[in-house]
Each structure stands twice: as structure tokens, then as C-alpha cells.
Amino acid sequence: MDQTTSKRILVVDDNTEAADISAELLELHGYQTAVAYGGLPGLDAARTFEPHAILLDLGMPGMDGYQVAAALRAVPDFDQVALIAFTAWGDVVTRQRVIDTGFDEHVIKPANLERILAAVHNAMEKREQTSTVSAS
Numbered sequence: 001m002d003q004t005t006s007k008r009i010l011v012v013d014d015n016t017e018a019a020d021i022s023a024e025l026l027e028l029h030g031y032q033t034a035v036a037y038g039g040l041p042g043l044d045a046a047r048t049f050e051p052h053a054i055l056l057d058l059g060m061p062g063m064d065g066y067q068v069a070a071a072l073r074a075v076p077d078f079d080q081v082a083l084i085a086f087t088a089w090g091d092v093v094t095r096q097r098v099i100d101t102g103f104d105e106h107v108i109k110p111a112n113l114e115r116i117l118a119a120v121h122n123a124m125e126k127r128e129q130t131s132t133v134s135a136s
Contacts, residue, residue, distance in 0.1 A: 006032075007030075007031050007032065007052045007053070007124065008031070008032045008033070008034070008049060008050065008051045008052050008053075009023075009026050009031045009032070009033050009034075009051055009052065009053045009054070009055060009120060010033070010034050010035075010036065010042065010045055010046055010049055010051035010053070010054045010055070011023045011026070011033060011034070011035045011036070011054075011055045012035075012036045012037075012038070012039070012041075012042035012045070012054060012055070012056045012057060012060075012065070012068065013035075013037065013055075013056075013057035013060070013086070014037055014038050014057060014060040014061060015057070016037050018057075018109075019035045019036075019037060019057075020035060022055060022086070022116070023035045025113055025116070026055075026116075026117075026120070029113075029117060031120075034049040034051070038060055038061070038062060038063065039060050039062055039063025039064060039065070039067060039068045040062065040063050042054070042056065042063075042068050043063075043068060043071055043072070046072060046078065046081070051081060052080075052081065052082065052124055052127075053081065053082035053083070053084060053120050053123055053124050053127075054072070054081060054082070054083050054084065055084050055086045055107075055116070055120070056068060056069060056083060056084065056085060056086060056103075057086055057087055058085055058086075058087040058089060058094070058098075059087060059088070059089065065085060065087065066097060066101050069083050069085075069101045069102055069103055070101055070102070072102075073101070073102040079127075079130075080127050080128075080130075081127065082104045082105075082120070082123035082124045082126065082127045083102060083103045083104055083105075083123065084103065084104060084105040084106075084107055084119050084120060084123050085098045085103045085105070085106045085107065086107050086109065086111075086116075087106075087107075087108065087109060088108065088109045089108070090106075090108040094106075104122070104123035104126045104127060105119040105120075105122055105123040105126075106119075107119045
């Protein structure tokens, strides 16, 4: 069985079409997915879906991706969840803020599928290594 089969990825983006397409592409590569179309629904979905990784848009109305990431990082239950910023913003200030907020990867839209898959894989590996180190 492919190791991605049991991995759950939550896609949070206020652009419903982009969120749905991202989720479908990830499913085609063996991941289980769920979609939320905003920050607050994303937090709710994270609690119920218990994802291994979250592909998170930054520029959303209401609760933006930074606020979602900060809220998740503030709860120990979500320490192992890999966070991938998925945004059109790639400037220096955004890149630093992404790091400071606790994201594991930063993918700039539009991104090809290989880049998204690599970011998801790398982010989950980073989280797994962090949990292994902190558990020892």
C-alpha cells in the first residue's frame, strides 16, 4: 500500500475552484482530502478531519492564513500538522512572515503539481523529524 494513502490533507482557500482542484489533484496521488473555503471553516475542519498537512491560502477575508496558522500552532494537538502556505505572494516580507508564523513550506501560485507534491512531502517529513527529536 502506498504510504500516502493514509495521509490526510486539508485544503483551505476562499477560491472554491482552486481549493477543489488542489484537493482533486492530491487525491489522484493517493491522499485523503477535505476542503474548507475560509479561515474559520478551516480551523473547524482541522479539528474534525485531523489532517497530517494543511495547504493554506494566506489572503482570505475574515481570518487570513497567517491567523489560521498562528491559531493552530498555539494548540499542542496540532504540533505535528505540516503547514504549507499556498499563495500568490512571494515577496521578502511575506516569506519572512510565513517562516515566523510557523509554516513548514511556502508555495507560490500558480504552482505545478510536482511543486505542490514536493512541498507537502517535505513539510510532512519536517514535522515527523521534529516529533521524533522531541520524543527522544
